[in-house]
Amino acid sequence: MASPPAKNENLRRTGPLKAGHYCGVMGAFGIPNAGDFIFNGLYSLQHRGQESAGIAISDGEKIQSLKGLGLLSEAIAPEDVDKLRGKIGIGHVRYSTTGTKRVQNIQPLVIEYSRGIVAIGHNGNLTNAQKLRNAFEARGSIFQTSTDSEIIVHLLADPEHIENKDPLASALEHVEGAYSAVLMDARNLYAFRDPYGWRPLSIGKLGDGYVVASETCAFDLLGARFVRDVRPGEIVRFSSEGVESSQFAEPQKHKRAQCIFEHVYFARPDSILFGETVHEVRVRLGERLALDAPAEADAVISVPHSGDPAALGFSRRSGLPLEQGFISNKYVGRTFITPTQKGRCERVELKLNVVREVVEGKRLVVVDDSIVRGTTCRGRLDMLRQMGAKELHMRVSAPPVRNPCFFGIDFPTREELIAAHRSDEEIRKFLGVDTLAYQSTEGLLAAVNGAHDEYCLACFTGDYPIAISDCMDKNAFENRCRV
Amino acid sequence: MASPPAKNENLRRTGPLKAGHYCGVMGAFGIPNAGDFIFNGLYSLQHRGQESAGIAISDGEKIQSLKGLGLLSEAIAPEDVDKLRGKIGIGHVRYSTTGTKRVQNIQPLVIEYSRGIVAIGHNGNLTNAQKLRNAFEARGSIFQTSTDSEIIVHLLADPEHIENKDPLASALEHVEGAYSAVLMDARNLYAFRDPYGWRPLSIGKLGDGYVVASETCAFDLLGARFVRDVRPGEIVRFSSEGVESSQFAEPQKHKRAQCIFEHVYFARPDSILFGETVHEVRVRLGERLALDAPAEADAVISVPHSGDPAALGFSRRSGLPLEQGFISNKYVGRTFITPTQKGRCERVELKLNVVREVVEGKRLVVVDDSIVRGTTCRGRLDMLRQMGAKELHMRVSAPPVRNPCFFGIDFPTREELIAAHRSDEEIRKFLGVDTLAYQSTEGLLAAVNGAHDEYCLACFTGDYPIAISDCMDKNAFENRCRV
């Protein structure tokens, strides 16, 4: 008898569920040529994701979408955007975390269900995704992507929620973890954020319309005015009836858990994030580091461009002159391949070059924002030494990254994190520097004028704001807890 | 209050449900480097679909897929195929019926459900697709494509069927319409065909393994040996336990409804289709036409290459010499664009050229396989007249196409079908020929050695083998009955 796999067959799946982490989202309501608007705005968010890009636009009746793999400029042709008509839309850029680039996973997902058609774009990571998915599959549901966003739409379409007064709020009550998302149907735009507020999401105003973006730098580019952030636990609905806000989770029940790593590394310096300009936070991180971990040196140099603002702050507070020790080659891009290329190391050397005269015979403070694996950093420090640097004092504007993130930042595995299993002194020797100092968590919180109950510092401290439902296993951290 | 669309909002969807019609499918079981095999085999099926192509391969544990828009050579890179490892696989090519090329619709669909992962590739058109979809949506299911195949997997995953001894058979009992499909999980390949057998699906043997293809021409290319067709209403399962056949629908309950248009136009002449070599059928169609509708003429010419075999048959039976009146430019392809291009007409003229000496001053029988809109045909006949043809006697190897197909052939709308609202005499005048004759339905059936209860001739006769569930409307035909 022909028959599908028996119940107890335990076949491996296509791969672990992939979070929607390291993404950027955009939304527009009431904006003429919303497609152009979103396309341009996604350029400002490109640093949040380079694997794929997508746009979905509604003309008030139907939703059309454009999607593709790669950078925005590769994924979507401007002449195709020109053909999209409508004043409502969402957009998405997605980070490349693996070599597997599946076209099915490109967001926005455009999905039909009993109430019509919706499109969704999502930044974050649901921590109970696998549990929810198992439950849906047990009821007969099928899944075509490995994204969290698909689960949110399954919940939305569930008869249990759909009869509710506010189906989206009802659906989100079942979701755990980090999500800052935009969702649209043919006539409405929704922006919502999980009750802890891990990922940013801001609202701007442009003419008579509204825009939503992961970062405010998109507003500047487009001439929009920043209004406010979407609040943790809030759904904002933009419709022909105006803007309505509802709180699906009481804020007092949750302490906030804003991702401090956005400020340290991920967000663009010109964005206003969780109420602070990122650039200013980073300068303050450098200033604090100069106070807490001074160095006797001739000059301060930055690892471009991630360390630039902190180096500025370090120089300013320490009184040591700022210098430009590295030059970056803007033509050695993402697509750089050389005939003899053997991997990432070679690429780093092609991307950066040392200014010998700045470095030779000098005692240098070298400032960067973070050390993850340590190998790239060591390669760059080697270049300085080969060019004759006399002393190297590494200063890192964040504390050591020791723990995985379950809320949207894709760190390497615990084994690969240099600080997970090594002391500062071991790391110093590995890097081959004369002194090494990290930021303290106190310094970090001081720079954002924040407190432990407003920010998530779990990657530094291991102190996770919530229990991770999908990870009961004691080896969870090692397995990256993605089932 | 923020809320999704109210229940009574009647928003238009992304578009009508698209059938999986005009497609080609491939399957492989126990074939080393199944990816290469399927990739090469799809070249033989490229005439069945040029919009997109996809391959899914299992290494026995997990399924990997490659997909893309366009011709096989554009959609999938051979170096990517090289990386696929596994002995089980399926492949799919899809026809372009509209300008909208959605990446979501590219088959095979790869879907996870409670029993693991499956991939499906489908050729045909379900006539109760919308009804089934509505029912699923009412229960909370979501849809990401506009393909029939997604519905089949929803059925398969449904708890109602999954507990069944044969879930696939149980699922297919709910499906109406045309489908010839391949489905795989990580360890098994399934090939199945609807109880009427509209679309072809054949099994071949290659070494220790098995292959499945929409047309047998794929077997020849690959060195496989044709074994037999998948029977209407049959599921064939290929597994490590061997080949198992089960009949999910009793053949006696259904008369057959094999698509005669496959023989007339769609299939490749070197395929053995429903037991007959297509080329031979087409030659017989021309022979019969010569008997039924002779013409006093100097020569017979074909419209290349669709009319070639029938022209051969007409010449052979009539005794009129065959001539080559048109030369086709093989470099004017699908991607042909000229600076001054104004549409389809210009392209036709660039694609074909007349051999003046063959045509000038001659009385010609012009043979083609079918006339759909009539405009292309008229353009070509005009070219002959401009080159000095004295008389033109149009002979068409099939009857006039007057009715839409709901089972997988994508004719234009009834308005556009020249024969739907015009008499033969009106068409003759429109084409500007001296005489015009079509094949009779008797001639058609004679050529396939068939009977009315073995073939579907609905596009010619309007006599549909089954009622069309999705089309209760009296304007169904005009609306093409796609909801």
Add this chain to the structure above:
Amino acid sequence: MASPPAKNENLRRTGPLKAGHYCGVMGAFGIPNAGDFIFNGLYSLQHRGQESAGIAISDGEKIQSLKGLGLLSEAIAPEDVDKLRGKIGIGHVRYSTTGTKRVQNIQPLVIEYSRGIVAIGHNGNLTNAQKLRNAFEARGSIFQTSTDSEIIVHLLADPEHIENKDPLASALEHVEGAYSAVLMDARNLYAFRDPYGWRPLSIGKLGDGYVVASETCAFDLLGARFVRDVRPGEIVRFSSEGVESSQFAEPQKHKRAQCIFEHVYFARPDSILFGETVHEVRVRLGERLALDAPAEADAVISVPHSGDPAALGFSRRSGLPLEQGFISNKYVGRTFITPTQKGRCERVELKLNVVREVVEGKRLVVVDDSIVRGTTCRGRLDMLRQMGAKELHMRVSAPPVRNPCFFGIDFPTREELIAAHRSDEEIRKFLGVDTLAYQSTEGLLAAVNGAHDEYCLACFTGDYPIAISDCMDKNAFENRCRV
């Protein structure tokens, strides 16, 4: 002392001089949007060259050009053609004879000299190219391409000729070998042909303007009317003063040497070549073959599409029914690559497929236009045998190719030519056929209604119309005589 290579250093050059052979040329004068016109016309000549394509257009003051590697559709973007303004222009397509595709060699060459700017496009092969080039180099001239065309312009610019009443005529007197060329300056178009007339070149009329093309099939496509051929030894100048003809070489001094291989294989069947429709010549070749080399068989099949007209003629004269034994896959194109591809053999098999029912158990006459290396042909005959052909009678519509061509057809080396060193019986065994017959030279000349002193049959007979200046070496044939 730093110094360039000493005089007696004998460094090897970039490679042998490449003839302009296997090319197609176009010209236009007084044609609005000449760029569009030439672009479209080159599509009709694409069979004469697929390595590169180029267009040069004059607006009466300056010349602009577009060039690229590959097929016309790859080499030149239609939107760039749109930007070319002017009523005078030339175009060129070039055959790929080697893997080395040098951008410098793409024609038309656009060259400045003392009289201004000229562009030239050339089909043919100068037999004293190396001698002329050596002489120029000795005088200090430099060469940037490996094309014959560059030499013609060197001659034109030479003060010896430039002071002449007709510099072009004066220049051409020094050139030996085959050339059918178009040349333009900012205000004039010139078309000229060597005194023997190896390669074709025809003039057409379109509205108030004139067109020139290697083959008349380009005129049909463009709606132009064929007027006459450019005569051997004639320069036709198209200018604002009208059309002027001059004879730079007296026709009576030269017997003609029209390339019969154009009729056999190279030209398109719908062209009128040297006064005969190519298709008709090919049908007559088949008819003659049927008379001279009949076979007892069940059917005649063609190797598509080169053998189509001769098979038609053979069937017609022999009374044996024509059949379609091979189906060609139009999607397996020039860019076809499969993951497992091992070379040309595999490609042949993918490109053609056998119709089993036509072949199985049959005694077949197989007709093709020529056998060059024999390997492709053998592969195809093998396919027929594997499909069950009972007897195979190979009939070739031209005599055996035994000698290299120095006038523009790029045969493989003498070693590779199967007929150069083998008897007919040896070839028959190599091909594995029951009988093999070639056309006689008498049959060949009869088909073109020609005589030995009007056609060049050197590739068949070894009887070269002129001595080959560049080839004094006794191993000339083996070395392909290209220095």
Add this chain to the structure above:
Amino acid sequence: MASPPAKNENLRRTGPLKAGHYCGVMGAFGIPNAGDFIFNGLYSLQHRGQESAGIAISDGEKIQSLKGLGLLSEAIAPEDVDKLRGKIGIGHVRYSTTGTKRVQNIQPLVIEYSRGIVAIGHNGNLTNAQKLRNAFEARGSIFQTSTDSEIIVHLLADPEHIENKDPLASALEHVEGAYSAVLMDARNLYAFRDPYGWRPLSIGKLGDGYVVASETCAFDLLGARFVRDVRPGEIVRFSSEGVESSQFAEPQKHKRAQCIFEHVYFARPDSILFGETVHEVRVRLGERLALDAPAEADAVISVPHSGDPAALGFSRRSGLPLEQGFISNKYVGRTFITPTQKGRCERVELKLNVVREVVEGKRLVVVDDSIVRGTTCRGRLDMLRQMGAKELHMRVSAPPVRNPCFFGIDFPTREELIAAHRSDEEIRKFLGVDTLAYQSTEGLLAAVNGAHDEYCLACFTGDYPIAISDCMDKNAFENRCRV
């Protein structure tokens, strides 16, 4: 009578002669896999030219080349470089000065002449190019490119020079203007520089071999060691006999004329240019500006990244804090196109974004390296004002550009140069800044530790080191003096 253009016809040419200005050149001798080496090295020189790239490699017998339009990564495929075998080679990148991208102009030019084959790559601009070309044309020479390099090879091939002991030296004696070039034959590499030394050219050592590059930053990348500059008027020959130097022009006869604009803007900051590290020169320019033109302000910001080093110097000397007022979007590249793009203005705004908190309410010193047209600069200053800057003090690290360059820098026409016809006060008003100050020429020379007779400052002063042969016309400057 058919005849080419009469002598007195004065037809316009394809366009003005294009200088080889704004280019980068590479050379390699005795380097295994020289192709890889040059390919990688060209990445470091990409800032000197983005229109086209080319590589020519000799295996000791023959020269092979790869060329293409666009950035290195677009022009040349790494897998093609892999196939080049040889230890001698040259490479070239070329700047885009016009929309016309002619494949003929891509360097290196590979040319055959009486002594064999040579390849040449050139950076600079010959001021007697047209005069030389006219003379050659009068003698019957032909030209296929609009590059200076072609003229140098014509001279080299000239019998007058070829019989000389040192043909290259003999040829160069006839050339006027700026050139830093590499030339190779199958066995030797030559590097040479005009007697004034406008453009840089340096020699490095790598293992047993030698490398040559326009800038030393290429050496760092490749692990080569900087040895010395090619001297003005020197030919360096690299051969199997070793390295030989010869002086074709006596240095004492010429004052030097090193291009100061290379230091100001064009060269990469990590290069050692004319004996000074570019970065250091630029920092000193900022320091001097702070002394000569101080401003009462809250902070110093740079226009990234051209103004970075000078802003560093200004901040250091003035004591005003350095701030990061602009953020540049690294994903908005050269290929950036938006659906609504209307020109360069929009692109500027997308490329740079202002950090509001840094700017709002502040009195800012804004430092850039130069102002050419003024429009881009004004756009950026507008952005600062819109973000709330209180005062803007523009400081430019070079003097006003008032004159065209005939030696290799492609400024816009005199009309477009904002400083050519306007006073500083007029420019200040145009830019809308509170104060504006330029560097003095004294400050400029002080920064390079140089004197007027070592540097060319003509673009600032109009004091050209040599008379411009090609420009006798009184409107020469306006016509850009390119005949």
